[in-house]
Amino acid sequence: LRRIHQLVVSAAQGDAITNAALDLRAGLRRAGVASELFSAFMDPEMEGEAYLLPEFPTRGAGAELLVVHVSIGEPRLAEFLARRPEPLAVVYHNMAPAESFEPWAPSFAKLLADGRRELGALAGRTRVAVGVSAYNAAELVKIGFDPVVVAPLAVDAARLVATEPDPGMSAFLAGLGGPVVLSVGQLLPHKRVDWVLTAFYVLVNYWIPESCLVVVGADRLAGYGDAIRALVRRLGLDRVHMLGQLSQAALVSCFRAASVFMTASEHEGFCVPVLEAMAFDVPVVARDFAAVPETLAGAGLLLGATDGPCVAGEALRAVIEEPGLRESLVAAGRRRLGARPAEQARSTMLEALLGAAGDQPVVNPRGVQP
């Protein structure tokens, strides 16, 4: 029996990287490969689904390949990897820029900076590196990984769409009145929720006063969250609703109620919520940064990096008030989702990892060359 195990820094319910690892584990097991998930830290609710690193010698022995999911630095994981003899595969989810976190959480910024160093140290002993976007893959190539494969995240939009909405949340959103601008993403500096607020300021003060902004996402950084709430008060935006982290059912309610989805993020390795919005026929307005244009693939209004809040506010107004534009964006979103089904993304990732485990030449379907 072949064995390919995965390593993440932290295993937690609802965490995007944990979900990606669990999805990959299911694929590996379907392919007849024994696979377990190990982590440096673990949410107690993950007991039985994942194991802590000290359990590796008893549960992970004999692996042909260790798949390391990288999104932040962690000394324990780095030390563990330094001691292991197994060949590695790296799945790179990208790391937020450390400088964004410097003013808010210097210790977290240090972990991000360390993470980049630790990633570089893995390049020499990695059989294959996988970027979940071409943007990520380009970073891997720059660091020195070879070969590098692009395997987009498997976003199972159909499963999300099939989820029953939360009745309480749906009732709340229905009671808001007016078009709903939705923004989904953790409250972190590089996600630029503050920029979404300024665009909404223009929309609500100059064009559609009855519109609402619903912000969904965990408040991961107390200082930044406080500053965002202070900004809402300073701008007098009484039609902004910051709902925090929601259950999947409540999130589905938000997507169903949304008139337009907006992200102003300046650093994304992939940006899953863009695809989720498309799955609910919600037109997308985004900004031209990092992997966002790649994930959007022309199926949304992509503001230039130098466009300001006024252009953004007018873009929101146009999507809400111009039916032709709205319909064409919805249709483009559907085509975008159909072009890359989840199964195709899964098989690309599996092929790369199985090839690396068998020491076969790694297929490089996206043509990323060092």
Place this chain on the structure above:
Amino acid sequence: MSAGPDDPDTDLDGILARLRAQVAERRSAGVYPPGLEEDLEAELGRIIARRPSREPPIRVFTEELTRPPGVDPARVAAATASGIPGGAVLHQAVARVVGHQVAAILSQVQDISNMIWDDLMVLAEALTKLDRRESDNRDLWALVDSLLDRMAAFERLPPESGGAGVADILRRLERLEAAEAARTARPWFSTRLTSAGATFEAARLVEGLDGCAPVLVLGPGSAAAADLLNAAAGSAAAGSAAAAGYAAAGSAAAGYAAAGSAAAGSAAAAVSAAAGYAAAAGSGHDALACLGSTPDRSLGAVVAADLVERLAPQQLLDLVRLAVDKLRVGGYLVADATNPRCLWGRAQGFGGRPDRVLVDPSWLALCATEAGFGSVEIVWGPLPPGAGAPGGVGAEDAVRQSLFQPISYKLSARR
């Protein structure tokens, strides 16, 4: 770039160009006032600039202090070459003399520098401990946030949903209450020893209370203080009934957590009945119950020994107000506490114990004045070790004065 992949009719680039043109037009027409966008984008920066720093500059300062010096004076060599016969020897002799002088001066500078360095390290340590924004209440914030989230979700539920969600809210409320209760430390051991020097010695605490009987001594430090008072009373009037009264309460007083209201009550009864001295251990509710159970205007003094920092803010106010009621005219309220203005004490961790709330002397004095005490005096405790060392430099003396205030203080308020 932004055209729909298979939809030649959707010219997203064209739409964006139109939007940009509209914005430019409206900007020139004054619909969008000048500076609007810059102002909007700068607003977060203004908010950030006003927020308190989470990374105290004191850490940067400490790192600077601990950085090793860049130049070793011992490695600096003087040129001693000379073209005159015997000149080199002369140069070397002069260099040796000058070298000794320079070394002596450097040594003096180094001594002063070391003293300042030590003081600054104490200051840095104290300030680091004062900066507790990162940890204070953080555990409760998460629980409060979670509770508010649930309440918000509950409010969003349609009316026909009945009481769904109430049980969840109640469960979270119970967790919050339990977490809040767990924040109050009630050690089963005496913490007085861990703060040796941070409170008044018993003898200084009860100084001047001779002849004030009956005296009620409250708090974990009551045993020693009452012992002294009883001994003094015993020498003056051997075999007083009060001594027996104290002995009964004293056994409970030895272990502060063991003393309950009953023991406190009996101590109060003994002291008022025997007009002698008594100790009642315990803090907070027990001490207040003990004081409250004595008849009005019946006491000559109330001594709060190592007590006031263990009281909740309202309990402290109650203690002072009760003392006014229970003391006869001319009676004393005496209380000792760590001096929160002594940064050296902070650096030693005197202010960091979880069972204490630091009480500023000016606040305690104000409470006493407002409660009706006619004469209020603060008696300062000992200075920290090394505080009296001669500085010799004006700036250093100033630093020392700010660092090394008295470790403890005693309030003496006369009714």
